[in-house]
Amino acid sequence: MYRVNEIFHSVQGEGSYLGCPATFVRLSGCNLNCAWCDTDHSEKEFLTAEEIANRVDYEKVIITGGEPTIYDLKPLLLELKKRGKKTMLETNGTNPTDDIRHLLDWIVCSPKPETNWAINERCLFDELKYVVDGNFEPEIHIPKGIKEKYKDRIWLQPESSNFNLRSKEAFYFAMKDSSLRVGIQLHKIINVR
Template sequence: MKVRVNNIFESIQGEGRYIGTPSLFIRTSGCNLTCSWCDTNIKIKKELTVEELTQVIKDSTKNTVVWTGGEPTLQNKPISEVIDKIDRNNHLETNATNIENSFLEKFDYIAFSPKEKVDAEKIHGSKLDTEYDVKVVTDLNEVGTNLIEYASILMPLTTGNQERDMKCKKRVWKYCIEKDIQYSPRAHIDVWRDREEKELKKH
């Protein structure tokens, strides 16, 4: 059994509850959504056996493994096998389209990032024992507005226009204070900008 992988790298968690945590990121290949803003070329892939991927993780000094994508839940069986063989804190980043408690509860923490309201509703109905957040990317005007009521974390939309993005950050910041919701920056983007992927692989 093999895991389709886009890339593997050590870096700092740049967003969400565990921002700032040194981690090993396993970016899986393949996704069931086609979001126009996705920052991952999910067509690039290599396949690693469960044993090979297990060894990669064991060779890393990082105690936290972040399974991201793509969409990791599309490969729940081989990923489950890997998790059973390692002694690490396993975090999952998922679009919440595949809610299967037996798989999700293998993780110590889950960051759900739903794109549709129906998926956000499924999260709260799943009765997970695992620690999790619902992270919504929004500009509070158009993007993500139908999901805000489900969010435990809000992250301002990034467009690449610095003036517009700063206004959005301040708007979301103030909203989070008013509504008592956790605010999340994208620290890795703030540091590396468009050189993110290249620099992460080098450092």
């Protein structure tokens, strides 16, 4: 059983798949407690893998939270793959993903200040997303090897409560280091889910 906050249909508002319609599965609970956490991940429903998969309408499904890797995601991912879904995960990078990598088409890792932007050595991913929050410094907080390996797939996302100022910071960071990329949260700008 999974503790679920919400299942909704929207458009990916962040990262490489920006603009793609997708079903979002927001699992409840998180292993961190970030100061600027903007997400309600309280529990609303208890659902089985099959019950969740039955509610996924779009081909793309984004599993998010909270922190989805606090669950054993295998049963859910197997159920989604059985239905031919393209599976995507949003994780804070603190837990391994190597054991579920083969069941995921895309993994977004978003390290957090709460852990000093650490990434678990068994956390495999396809792209990185850093929130530009006034404390984040690319030169200090992004490991050098990662910068080279993930060039053009490292998103700098302005923190939304101070969007104009943080966006400008993100611009300057990217202009100084061309492996970085300025991102947005489209859903927040247009105020949809």
